[in-house]
Amino acid sequence: MTLQHFVDEATSPWMRDEGPDNDIVLSCRIRLARNFANVSFPLAAEEDELEKIMQFFQQEYTHQSFQDFQDLEFVPIEELTPTEKRVLVEKHLISPHLAKYTKAAAAVISKNEQVSVMINEEDHIRIQLYFPGLQLDKALNKAFEFDDWLEEKVNYAFDESRGYLTSCPTNVGTGMRASVMMHLPSLVLTRQINRMIPAINQLGLVVRGIYGEGSEAIGNIFQISNQITLGKSEEDIVEDLQSVVKQLIEQERKARTRLMEQSGMRLEDRVYRSYGVLKYSRIIESKEAANCLSNVRLGIDLGMIEHVPRSILNELIILTQPGFLQQYAKKNLTANERDVLRASLIRERLKLENE
C-alpha cells in the first residue's frame, strides 16, 4: 500500500533538515486556497462535479513530480481507516475537516511530505507547503511556483478586483494563510507571552496553541498566522508576519538568557526532572509528555542536554498523539493503554539516542 510510509514515521522527511532559527522556529507553512472556475465550491457542488475534480488530479498529477519535491501520491480519503486519517491529521498533511469527508475528497501528497494538496475540502484546492525553520520567503516562492505549475492545467476562479475567489470570505484575495510554528517556553515561563498575544492580534495576526484542547498551548508550541488575505500582497503579508516572528525570537532568546542568569539552577532542575520523567515513567498522559518534551528541548537548546537531537520534540509530540499510538500498536487503545504505550515509546526513543 503506497500510503504506508506516510503513516509509519512520525517525522516527515523534510523535518529532519536544518532550517534557520530552528532553535525556536520548528517549521513554517504557506497555504493557498484555489478553486476551479465554473464549478460550484464543494459546499454547494454536485457530487459528480467533485468526483470529476478528484479524477482530474488523479490522472494529471499522480506520480508526477514537481522540482525536488518527489513523487506526488494520490490518497482518496474514502479508502483510509479512521486511524490512518488521524495520523495524517496529526502530521498536518490533511485537515480534520477533510478527514471527516467520506466522498469525493482526496489529498495529493509528495513523498517527502513537503507538499500536500487537499482536494474538495472547503475549497476545491488547498496547497500546503512546509519548510523547516524560518524560511517564509522561500516557502512563498516555492508555493507560487507550484501554484503556477497547477495553473498550467486548471482554470482558477479569479476576479480582477477580488482576487482568488474562495468559499469563505476570510480567505478571498490572496487565498493565502502563512503560518509559523514556534517553541516559546521561556516567554511562557516568564508569562511575557500573555501580554504579547494581544499586541500581535492588533497587528492582524492570529496566535494559537497547537493541539490545544484547553486554554494553554501544549508543549509551549504556538502557531502565528496572518488573518487578512485581501488588500495586501502575499509578499507584504509574509514580511509583516516575518518581522513579528523575528521579534518573538529575539524576546524568547532574551528571556532564555535572563532565566539562565537569574535562576539557572532552577531551570536546570526543571529540565533534568522532565528528562527523568520521560526516561523512567511507565504511564504518561499526552499533556505531561508534551510539557516534559518542551523542557527537554529547551535543555538541548541551552546546551544542558547533549546526544539528544533537536528534532525529538517535533517527533515525539506527533508520535505520542492517539492516532500514531494506535497506528503503532495496530489496534484501538483505551486512554490508559495509550498512556502506557506513550511512556514506553518515549523511553525507547530516548535510550536509542543515548547509545
Added chain:
Amino acid sequence: MECQECHKRPATLHFTQVVNGKKMEVHVCEVCAKEKGYMTYPEDSFSFQNLLTSLFNVESSPLGNNGNSNSVFTPAEDIQCEQCGMTFSEFKRIGKFGCASCYHTFSDRLDPIFRRVHSGNTKHHGKIPKRQGGDLHAKRQLEEYKLKLKELIDQEAFEEAANVRDQIKALETKMRGDDK
C-alpha cells in the same frame, strides 16, 4: 485576563468585533471559542463563521458606497445566485459562498463585509494567475507606469518621463492588439 464567557480559564484568543460602528473587544479561551463557534478545528481553521454571521447581521450600518445607504434588506429583496442557487440571506447565515458567481451576484453588498473582515480592504493586490491573467498583468504594469510618469513629471525629470510615456503608448497599443 480571564475568559469573558466562562470566567474560569485565561483568555487566549482576542478579537475586535465591530457592532453598530462600535468596536468591541472579545476575549475568550479556546474551549469557549470552540463552543461558541469562533473556532472549529484544532488545525487551520480558525473559522470565523459565527463571528462572521454576527457581523453580517449588523444591518444598521450603511451597506455599500453606491448611494443606497438606507436600504434595509427584506426577504422580498433577497437576491439569488443563478449559478448555485444561494441567496444572500443564506450566505449571511452560513458565512460561505456557494460559487464564484456569488461574488458577482452579491457584489454590491460585499464591500462592507470585506471591510470588516480584512481591516478595511476590499480590493485584491496580490498574485495574478500566470496563464489566465495575461491582460491583467499588462493592466497592472500600465498602472505602475502611470504612477511613475506622474512622479517623474513632479520631479521635472522630463526626459525620463518622455521615455515612460513611450512605454505606456507601446503597452496600450499592444493591449488593443491583444483584444482583437
